[in-house]
Amino acid sequence: MNHQCLFGSPIRLRWDAGSEWQLVRAIVASMPDGATLRKRAATMWRFAEALPVPHPGALSMGEGMTPLVVAPGRSAAFKVDYLMPTGSFKDRGTVVLIAAALQAGARRVVADSSGNAGTAIAAYAARARIGCEVYVPAATSSAKLSQLAAYGATVREVAGSREQTAAAAAEAASDPGVFYASHVYNPFFFHGTKTYVLELWEQCGGRLPATLVLPVGNGTLLLGVYLGCRELLAQDLMPRLVAVQASACAPLARAWADGSAHPAEVAGLDTIAEGVAIARPVRGAQILAAIAATQGTVVSVSDEQILGAYRDLAAAGLYVEPTSAVCWAALLAGLVDLEPDSAHERVVLPLCGSGLKTKPYFDGAVS
Numbered sequence: 534m535n536h537q538c539l540f541g542s543p544i545r546l547r548w549d550a551g552s553e554w555q556l557v558r559a560i561v562a563s564m565p566d567g568a569t570l571r572k573r574a575a576t577m578w579r580f581a582e583a584l585p586v587p588h589p590g591a592l593s594m595g596e597g598m599t600p601l602v603v604a605p606g607r608s609a610a611f612k613v614d615y616l617m618p619t620g621s622f623k624d625r626g627t628v629v630l631i632a633a634a635l636q637a638g639a640r641r642v643v644a645d646s647s648g649n650a651g652t653a654i655a656a657y658a659a660r661a662r663i664g665c666e667v668y669v670p671a672a673t674s675s676a677k678l679s680q681l682a683a684y685g686a687t688v689r690e691v692a693g694s695r696e697q698t699a700a701a702a703a704e705a706a707s708d709p710g711v712f713y714a715s716h717v718y719n720p721f722f723f724h725g726t727k728t729y730v731l732e733l734w735e736q737c738g739g740r741l742p743a744t745l746v747l748p749v750g751n752g753t754l755l756l757g758v759y760l761g762c763r764e765l766l767a768q769d770l771m772p773r774l775v776a777v778q779a780s781a782c783a784p785l786a787r788a789w790a791d792g793s794a795h796p797a798e799v800a801g802l803d804t805i806a807e808g809v810a811i812a813r814p815v816r817g818a819q820i821l822a823a824i825a826a827t828q829g830t831v832v833s834v835s836d837e838q839i840l841g842a843y844r845d846l847a848a849a850g851l852y853v854e855p856t857s858a859v860c861w862a863a864l865l866a867g868l869v870d871l872e873p874d875s876a877h878e879r880v881v882l883p884l885c886g887s888g889l890k891t892k893p894y895f896d897g898a899v900s
């Protein structure tokens with residue numbers, strides 16, 4: 534039941550029709566028109582024609598169709614993906630992944646995660662009434678650990694790096710009857726995250742913004758977005774993808790600066806942006822290729838800039854986890870081109886994870 538590529542390189546997400554997975558196809562011709570879409574429920578399942586599994590019934594918690602909110606003082610908008618059932622964008626990929634696991638007859642799933650993917654997988658496994666074991670690095674925030682426990686998952690803390698955590702999960706997943714619910718290796722996850730861009734396409738009136746700024750660790754959102762753009766638009770008018778990493782752990786930004794097609798070797802220092810602290814992204818070369826194909830770029834921001842952006846967002850009523858502030862930090866630092874006369878929503882960035890999921894970074898003065 535495990536992925537054939539579990540111990541090797543990840544399955545190549547192929548962008549062309551006729552791939553061995555038969556999952557990638559030009560969908561624009563089969564996309565419902567505006568009038569049809571308006572009659573459908575405001576969830577990501579309104580794009581059923583583009584998804585590789587049918588609506589999973591009660592497994593769905595109405596995930597997706599998150600709002601666009603204009604960013605304060607800039608020609609940009611936030612897509613507020615932390616308003617999801619488990620508080621992060623990972624629900625998009627997870628609901629598709631668990632639906633696929635159920636189709637495959639899984640009774641138990643094993644996953645590894647720095648937090649948000651694990652909590653999403655635990656929640657959807659609970660709804661599916663199947664067993665769930667999540668391997669997390671020992672440094673995972675206590676709020677995410679409590680959330681995992683609340684969903685009834687067995688949590689295995691691994692004293693080591695994110696890579697060691699993944700290796701421990703992969704080993705556990707080799708037991709018979711266990712489905713390795715990997716959000717990084719399994720292509721079904723990316724077909725879920727692509728709904729981010731399908732929703733944007735609808736919300737922007739059947740077109741896409743010129744620039745999409747995205748946080749990148751393992752690239753599950755960025756590659757899903759790229760997949761969605763390719764399926765929607767074929768080669769035409771691709772939005773520029775600007776990937777943002779934390780400077781303390783920036784293998785892709787370093788590779789980009791060096792003109793390399795493969796992630797750079799980095800030490801992977803601690804950062805408050807725990808969700809993007811991935812020193813060795815297994816799909817790194819694919820991420821770099823996708824960004825290059827859109828004439829995009831990869832930038833990085835310091836923890837000080839991330840903290841400033843996190844506070845700035847909270848001052849605008851948007852309480853996110855620090856990882857979710859990296860894109861806004863890049864905008865504030867002038868690392869993303871904003872055309873001076875551009876209309877709102879020419880640049881869109883996601884707010885991926887709720888601030889309730891990490892330790893507080895504010896010294897609360899209660900009077």
Ligand SMILES: Cc1ncc(COP(=O)(O)O)c(C=O)c1O
Binds near residue numbers: 647751808
């Ligand atoms: C809140 C948040 N934003 C961004 C990311 C980065 O996603 P990815 O590792 O898929 O690039 C994560 C990953 O866990 C996350 O939790």
